[in-house]
Amino acid sequence: MAETICRSLRDGGLEGEHAPALTIKDTLASPFGLHVFTHVLSQLSSSILAGKSQSRGVVVVSFSRSPSFYADLLRRRGADVSSPNKWIRILDCYTDPLGWKEQQLKEAGNFADVSGEASPSSGLARVCSNVRDLDKLYSLILELGIGLVGQGKVRFSVAIDSANELLRHASMSAVAGLLTNLRSHDQISSIFWLMHSDLHDVKVTSALEYMSSMVASVEPLSVAANGLKGDTENLSLLEQNFGKGKFLARLKRRNGRSEEFRIEQSGITFTSVSSQEGIINQGLVPKVQFNLELSEKERIERAKVILPFEHQGNGKPIEIYDGRRSLAENKSGETSALVGNSQRTENSGEGEIIYFRDSDDEMPDSDEDPDDDLDI
Template sequence: MAEMICRLLRDGALDGEYAPALTISDSIHNPFGSYAFNYLLSHLCSNISSSKSQVWALVLIAFDHSPLFYIDLLKSNGLDVAASDKWIRILDCYSDPLGWKDKLLGLGIHVNFSKTEAIPFKDVGNMEKLFTSIVDIGRGVAGPSKVRFSVAIDSVSAMLRHATLGSVSGLISKLRSHGMQLYSSEEFHMEQSGIKFLSVSLEKLMVNQNLVPKVQFNLHLSEKERVDKAKVVLPFEHQGACHFTLLWLQEMVKRSRFMMAGSPSPRGKLTPTQRDPGPLINLLLRLQAARARSTIFVILMMRDLILMRTQMMIWIFDDIDLIWKGWDNIIAFTTELAVELEKLLQALRVTKHMELTTANFCFLRGVGCFLWIQGNLYS
């Protein structure tokens, strides 16, 4: 997985696509996120310095470690630090994040701190200013406007201490105006020489999730609502130790003949992306007629040792009142969907027999609802 991420970061974005974004999160019981960050950063720097990467430059925003730490890190990885100013710039939010040292300088208290080439930033609470600095520095080091540069932030937690969640997510959103994230996991162990990742197959565990709905529906729930929400069993909680892959619908459109993309735009219509829309899209259009304003359609397939189990989840993010008004349509939709799904799978010879075991609606009050279908595919 670590190698895959290194490659993703190296390869960058396709035309018209967003650049890959990576989030590393850790906890106090396993506080090795910074080591994973340093590992990936080193590889990215190595790729940039040897011109193997799509991006030509890197802007590193240092909150948790001093710029000297990163310079030493680059040195220890055999990178040419003397020439590093051509492809890396460090925005130093560590040494004097609030301008205290400047204030003290005015009072005559001064210490000869180690000098680095890092660019000092002394107002970390101002996300607008930080964004402007990042862009200016990136353009400065990357040169022509068409040239891409990467941004690495060594601690969002530190940013959140100085600024509100909204302004921090606003900054990240502006840096990469969309938030689709790839979540993967890989085992690692710490050795004396540093972090070592254990290579596992890609299929072992991979989850794609879109963070956008979380941002959009960041609602203030009451205690009861929070409890109710916690009781909703999410699809990935069914899996146990099984291997599963959650595929994006857009990916499914590319790979299969029968899936259609439902545009998640507000009040947007489902736009067929293939010539033959097929029965599923008709059903989705019927759902659209049931006044669901936006639909995100996700298929989850999982496999355990005995049988193929298919789980389908249709999210209907909408106003709850509108959902209730369309209730009859949704019931009809469920029934027809089950029949059509079986037909489709048989037509595609994916399996010999399919048995739908459950088809339930789960409601999240104030948010909308999702349809949850589970079935067994006997091969």
């Protein structure tokens, strides 16, 4: 699924359509959203560098990590991020989001470029010192992107590493407006953002999900039965969810599937779930006290049961007990049936239904309508 997502971000949007948008969300129980984010980012960068993607550049809006973090990361993955490059720019909302440092420099009478001091590769990053002003942020993103690819029909991608920070500084509607504006811009090929979903109300999370064409959610492999948060008392559970988790992807056009992922030295690896059905069932069936699953033995035995009408038509004359046979006949049949029963129970799990009329007073089971004198 991770492949599919990266591919559709790479392919970008069609003319007159909104750009594909991806929400990556995680929770504290499995806080590996950033890994997924960097994975998607580096996949996208490598396809940009190879010239395979619709977009020719990417603008990273960094809130939670410093620009040098992304520069190092991409360099480690073999991408060229030296400053005169033509494919990546970082809008640095991490270093000075509220303008504290800028103000300080101004007071000191030093108007030097803040970004030069903050990051070693100053051509790469640009500091945004007021993240509360989303209009400014929007125009800065466009400026950086268009600076990369130039005016015209060439497109670029946008990556936002924390929608939470955006939401912390601005209202929900303002953030939604920003994201929609970005999506509908002609020159934007694709956009993706990371969000920690437990920091916000459900309505905020779902609003962002509505705006995206794909949702990738990172979930723990096993969930604590009692608490909202991972309970430290349950250490084994923590250990189980440490370094690996479940990756669920939902694409607007079709249902998503799930994958497992594992964090390793070199980054994140995805493996498709071997028995998908099992994993999905585990996720969907609510936790109940009794067992809804069948063991292998139970499954075999269930397969052996012949349903009441299933055995008919296997060569023997069809006999339907209509209750008209006399009691004497039944009695002789009963003994043989009992004998037969005891034999049968020994060798198989076959079942049968034996029914005796209590007395002749009981109405026979026939096609005759007992109420045919009723005039309706």
